Amino acid sequence: MDGAHPSSVSDRIRREAKVVGLRGFSSPSLEAVERRRMQLWILTAVLLVSVSGATALLSMWGGEPLRFWFTPRVLRWGVVLLSLAFCSYAIEKELHLRKLARLLIDERVLTAALSNRLREVSALLEAGKAMNSVLELDSVLDIILGGALELLLGTSGSIMLVDAPKQLTAACVRGNERARDRAVPFGEGIAGRVALDREPLLIHGRADAEQFPGLVDRTEPVESAMCVPLVHREELLGVLNINTDAGHRFTEYDLRALSLFAEQAAGAIANARLYEAEQARVAELTELDRLKSEFVALVSHELRTPLTSILSASGTLQRPDLAETRDEVAGIIERQARRLAQMLENLLDTVRSEQPGVLPKPSPVDVAELVREAAGDFELVGSPVEVEAPATLLVRGDAYTLRRVLDNLLDNAHKYGRPPVRAVVRTDGSTAIVSVIDRGAGIPSEERELVFERFSRLERAEGRPGLGLGLPIVRGLVTACGGSVWIEDAPAGGTAVCISLALCPDEEKV
């Protein structure tokens, strides 16, 4: 039957049907052929019996011939030859009828195969429609696995996705709960092998552990299993596994059908991932937009307060009857103007720290001396800082930038923490670590990264002045100097903000 084309089979059937006299049927049935065979052999049997009878009668005929050649002998031979001719006719018809019967069986098989194919194509189309009707990845995976099991009469299965380099993790499981969340490196087990080779596999019975290293033994053995790669535009997204229990065996044809199905499924998974990435991006942009709106509101709020003080103070200064307050009010104007200038400086620092190459090339800086200088300046404005530092410690950085960092950290410690504020400089041999420590309430570990995000201020900072830019600026500036910054608990309670900077190599020390 291999290679038989349905149309050529139909043509041959019509031809054979014509030969055997089944002309009234456009497509004769096997039953009609059998009836015709029966008729043929009954006719043949009747004829042979009649011929035998006639021959016997002629043998008994002893009279004179009707003509000189019309003898009993001639008649006998005539009857025999006639019956032989009919027999040869019957045999020829029988051969055609047999051929017709075979062709009809072929046609039935082909029709059944076609109808199976049609069912599969229709199931593929339906699954494709369903896969594309949703965009959430979990729903898409569920539809894919359900569709594959239904299409190929599988009893259990899973979809494993590439979620880390060279690793698959089960993202959707049916019928084998032990496989849920299982992670498999490429090359291990059946799924890992398929991911590595990108070739579909069909396995009957228990898989060979030697052939598939790292194979996890199943508690419930399967009759047969198929595993196909999910590839979209040359990118491996994962693998699709389908298993069947005893009583049903997958075939090579099933494997081809599953491979076709997997192509469509990979497209749907890629679309869902794209959609999820897009959704995440939209959420991120929306959040950024919200944060920026909040930031604008915060900036406008923070600017309004010193402006109010300055306007009120200048109004007070203009009143001769309040002359005795002049010095104090002038001090208010200066303080509030400096506060405004500081805010502007912070805003500019934020922009600067985001632009690569703006900061000067790192050079040797004595960080211990820099810390002492900064502490001295804070002392002058009534914010004392205890310093614990070696006589000198050279790091690679920029003096102005590092001073901005220290000012920000010391200002934060005084503003949000509690005294005493300490600055500790130490080294572990390769890096210098500067810690600014306060005795405030501390920052919970889950919020420690949050404070480095721009525009974010912790709940408890509400009501205190500030734009929430201090630590983001610090991180930007320290990173630009090749260092890093983090927060840890202070040994005696409170917050320790630490920065690490590379020590200056000996050859750079001048």
Add this chain to the structure above:
Amino acid sequence: MRLRPHVLIVEDDPDTLLLFRVNLEHAGFMTSLAADGGTALRRMEAEGPDLILLDLMLPVMDGWAVLAQAGGRDVPVVVCTAKAGAEDRSRAVRLGAAAYITKPFDLHQLIDTVWSVLEERSVAESHWVRAELEVESPTAGIEPT
């Protein structure tokens, strides 16, 4: 009967607090000061001010809580804040604020608003003389909170 209306100033910025105090006292008011919401509530209970000048963003307890408490005691509140949004303004009015002034503002505007709120309460003219009265030393500092 008090000769001078008593204004409780609630503001966490020391400079602004000092300027309000100097100018309000010069305009004839008696003042007391609070730099956070908790102190403001205690002073409101203890002193029974005629009016509260209230900033909204305060440490310990924010101005909204103070506003809600003051509404219950029928003390007129002039909200004086950097929050310029319409939502904040309408929320303050719902909570019973008599006036809502957004920073930055002119001192005359503030004093006029305070007077007009007190006058609306109808007791103002009969009890108080809107005139230059003796002013305490403006450099007396802010009471500890």
